[in-house]
Amino acid sequence: MDLQNPDLILxxxxxxxxxxxxxxxxxxxxNVVLTDIESGGRFNFAKPKLEQLVSNGQLxxxxxxxxxxxxxxxxxxxxxxxxxxxAEDVASKKEMxxxxxxxxxxxxxxxxxxxxxxxxxxxxxxxxxxxxxxxxSWRTLAHWNKTFVESGWDKNALMPKHKAKGNRxxxxxxxxxxxxxxxxxxxLRTHTVVRYQKVYDLxxxxxxxxxxxxxxxxxxxxxxxxxxxxxxxxxxx
Numbered sequence: 001m002d003l004q005n006p007d008l009i010l011x012x013x014x015x016x017x018x019x020x021x022x023x024x025x026x027x028x029x030x031n032v033v034l035t036d037i038e039s040g041g042r043f044n045f046a047k048p049k050l051e052q053l054v055s056n057g058q059l060x061x062x063x064x065x066x067x068x069x070x071x072x073x074x075x076x077x078x079x080x081x082x083x084x085x086x087a088e089d090v091a092s093k094k095e096m097x098x099x100x101x102x103x104x105x106x107x108x109x110x111x112x113x114x115x116x117x118x119x120x121x122x123x124x125x126x127x128x129x130x131x132x133x134x135x136x137s138w139r140t141l142a143h144w145n146k147t148f149v150e151s152g153w154d155k156n157a158l159m160p161k162h163k164a165k166g167n168r169x170x171x172x173x174x175x176x177x178x179x180x181x182x183x184x185x186x187x188l189r190t191h192t193v194v195r196y197q198k199v200y201d202l203x204x205x206x207x208x209x210x211x212x213x214x215x216x217x218x219x220x221x222x223x224x225x226x227x228x229x230x231x232x233x234x235x236x237x
Contacts, residue, residue, distance in 0.1 A: 001054055003027055003047070007064040010034060010054070012153060020153050021067060022059075037067070041154040049108050058110070092160050095174065099158040101130050102141050103148050114142040116213075124217070137210050140178050176222050179206055184234065200230045 002008065003024050010022040022034040022043070030047045045053075053059045105126050111118050119138035127135035136144070144158055151157030160174070183203045188194075204224055211221040 001051060001061060003032060003050075009037075009062045009064055009067060010059045011062055012059055014149060022153075023064075036153055041156060043104075043153065043155065045108075053108075056110070096155065096159045098130075098132065099136075099144050100148075100155050102126055102136060103144050103158065105129075106141065106145060114138075114145055120213075134173065134175065136175065136178070137213055139182065139206075139210070140175065143178070143182050172225055173222055175210070176207070176225060179203065179210060180225065180230070180233065182206070184230075194234055196227070196231045196234060199234065200227050203230060 004027070008024060010024075012020045012022070014020060021037045023037055025033040025035040025042065027033075027047070032045050032047050032050050034043045034045065034050075035041070036043070050059070054061060102123065106114075106119070106122060109122065111122055116138045119141055123135050123138060123141060126132075147157050148154070160177075180203060183206055184199060187199050187202060207222060207224050214221055
């Protein structure tokens with residue numbers, strides 16, 4: 001595989017009807033940067049890992065002329081200059097990078113299944129590797145991966161959506177905020193009528209399971225938010 005070939009396109013199949021297409025943006029030493037042709041997202045890979053993904057069939061190669069006609073490269077001249085970053089923007093990007101390290105690591109290691117059995121040991125290994133003192137639960141990582149894949153491998157999909165979360169309780173750890181998002185999103189996907197107490201009960205149930213996992217890993221248990229906080233969050237959706 002000639003990564004220097006400007007006509008080389010890498011393809012990731014997401015489903016029977018959906019694929020993402022990547023072009024090589026740059027190669028520095030053994031580090032390769034791929035650009036998602038459709039979304040503009042960028043992904044970093046070590047060259048050996050990228051070659052392994054191609055050899056085991058997780059990625060395949062095509063020529064540029066084989067791209068679907070609807071796809072076009074985004075013009076660099078149309079890219080707007082970024083606005084000055086706020087402290088919240090910096091913190092959000094830092095958290096996005098943390099999440100991406102877990103998601104990318106699980107993809108690169110070809111974790112067989114996104115279940116407790118397979119993700120729990122991977123998370124422990126990755127947390128030690130990146131020196132993360134507050135690793136995600138296996139359910140949270142499974143949710144991150146689902147979000148990442150459904151976005152077409154767009155790293156920005158892992159960005160915390162602080163502005164959409166309404167009035168946040170700053171004392172709550174990010175793990176609690178993530179769990180609340182998961183519970184609310186799952187509830188709204190399967191219910192047309194919102195029952196606040198039911199959502200809060202589901203949150204407490206999931207938090208209990210998460211704390212049981214944390215106790216087994218010698219981690220401090222997480223405290224729940226208030227019932228009113230859940231109500232406010234749902235009303236702000």
